[in-house]
Amino acid sequence: MKLKYLVSAMAVMMLSSGAAVAKSDNLASFHAEMDSCQSCHTKPVKVSDSETHENAQCKSCHGDYAELANDKLHFDPHTSHLGDINCTSCHSGHDKPQLTCNNCHNFDMEMPFAETKAKKKWDGAWDQEKIQKAIDKATL
Numbered sequence: 001m002k003l004k005y006l007v008s009a010m011a012v013m014m015l016s017s018g019a020a021v022a023k024s025d026n027l028a029s030f031h032a033e034m035d036s037c038q039s040c041h042t043k044p045v046k047v048s049d050s051e052t053h054e055n056a057q058c059k060s061c062h063g064d065y066a067e068l069a070n071d072k073l074h075f076d077p078h079t080s081h082l083g084d085i086n087c088t089s090c091h092s093g094h095d096k097p098q099l100t101c102n103n104c105h106n107f108d109m110e111m112p113f114a115e116t117k118a119k120k121k122w123d124g125a126w127d128q129e130k131i132q133k134a135i136d137k138a139t140l
């Protein structure tokens with residue numbers, strides 16, 4: 001474990017020993033419970049398409065790929081020919097995580113927070129009129 005976040009990890013242990021059941025079933029709520037939304041996000045929350053700020057935050061606590069590398073693993077998801085890709089290309093914040101390697105390969109490895117429910121995909125059958133009304137209301 002890296003020294004950089006030893007203190008907060010201790011805080012987590014103390015928190016979880018007091019709580020009956022942790023309701024953190026996804027990466028974001030797990031982290032938000034030990035600190036806040038702002039451990040990953042800007043305030044106010046503004047997420048760019050490339051999720052640059054969020055990914056810099058991951059690395060500031062967990063280190064970069066060189067630091068995450070683990071020779072002991074038969075398959076190391078943190079060392080690959082994809083290079084310095086976004087952490088969030090696999091570790092989604094609020095959505096089901098995905099081992100992006102398996103777009104091409106077939107590696108059998110579980111992601112942390114694999115139990116997270118997947119967000120509903122965009123569906124053309126949604127009530128477009130209702131959605132537009134909601135958007136109009138929000139931008140008033």
Ligand code: HEC
Nearest residue numbers: 027028031032036037039040045047054088092093094095
């Ligand atoms: C562990 C880091 C992390 C924490 C903590 C976190 N988020 Fe996020 N959030 C992300 C990432 C990564 C995304 C990009 C979309 C995704 O991966 O789900 C995101 C996306 C979002 C978005 C953009 C909408 C979307 O779903 O794309 C909103 C709004 C948001 N988060 C709100 C929050 C709030 C409110 C909290 C605190 C309860 C929070 N987040 C805590 C990582 C985090």
Ligand code: HEC
Nearest residue numbers: 005008009012031039040054055057058061087088091112
């Ligand atoms: C403020 C510091 C901080 C930030 C920012 C942060 N983490 Fe964490 N993260 C922690 C701590 C502390 C733990 C709990 C101790 C542990 O499991 O290593 C943790 C746990 C985790 C775990 C679970 C490890 C396990 O044992 O299952 C994953 C995966 C993870 N973080 C990935 C991420 C990713 C991806 C991001 C960016 C979207 C991120 N973290 C942002 C501090 C942070």
Ligand code: HEC
Nearest residue numbers: 058059062064065077086087090099100101109110111112
């Ligand atoms: C290709 C997909 C992928 C990417 C990209 C990825 N991870 Fe992971 N990560 C995983 C998988 C799979 C595990 C589970 C590994 C295990 O079970 O040993 C994991 C585990 C972790 C853990 C907990 C166990 C550990 O090794 O400490 C942390 C923390 C973590 N990742 C942080 C990050 C950070 C930070 C980044 C970006 C610099 C990142 N990950 C990028 C797939 C990925």
Ligand code: HEC
Nearest residue numbers: 075076077078079080081082099100101102103104105107
């Ligand atoms: C866009 C498709 C694609 C993605 C995504 C991808 N790979 Fe690959 N990978 C390939 C191709 C193509 C090869 C070359 C296969 C060959 O030469 O037989 C390869 C080769 C490899 C090899 C060497 C295999 C061998 O037998 O020597 C490893 C290990 C590997 N990839 C791991 C990963 C990991 C880990 C990830 C995710 C972080 C990943 N790959 C993501 C396409 C991909």
